[in-house]
Amino acid sequence: MRIKIIGRWINDKSLRCDACLELERLVQLALIELGVKDISIEQCISEEEYKSYGVMVTPVLVINGVARMAGKVPPKEMLKDS
Numbered sequence: 484m485r486i487k488i489i490g491r492w493i494n495d496k497s498l499r500c501d502a503c504l505e506l507e508r509l510v511q512l513a514l515i516e517l518g519v520k521d522i523s524i525e526q527c528i529s530e531e532e533y534k535s536y537g538v539m540v541t542p543v544l545v546i547n548g549v550a551r552m553a554g555k556v557p558p559k560e561m562l563k564d565s
Contacts, residue, residue, distance in 0.1 A: 487526065487544075488503055488510070488526065488543070490542055497526065499526075500542070511524065539554075541553070
């Protein structure tokens, strides 16, 4: 499983907002509670990658290459169902 959190890109720089950081924290907690190990949360590495997801609002949660949620930080329980 590959998990990625995408924040904003401006002038070829990744900007990690509070919502992105909170989403990452909740995803980590959900993985721990589900007993999932050896999965790291990746970050978007380029503006081209950012654009490839068609990001309109951030943060974006990408699981196995598919954008699953965007523009909100859902409750941890909802993340477990994703």
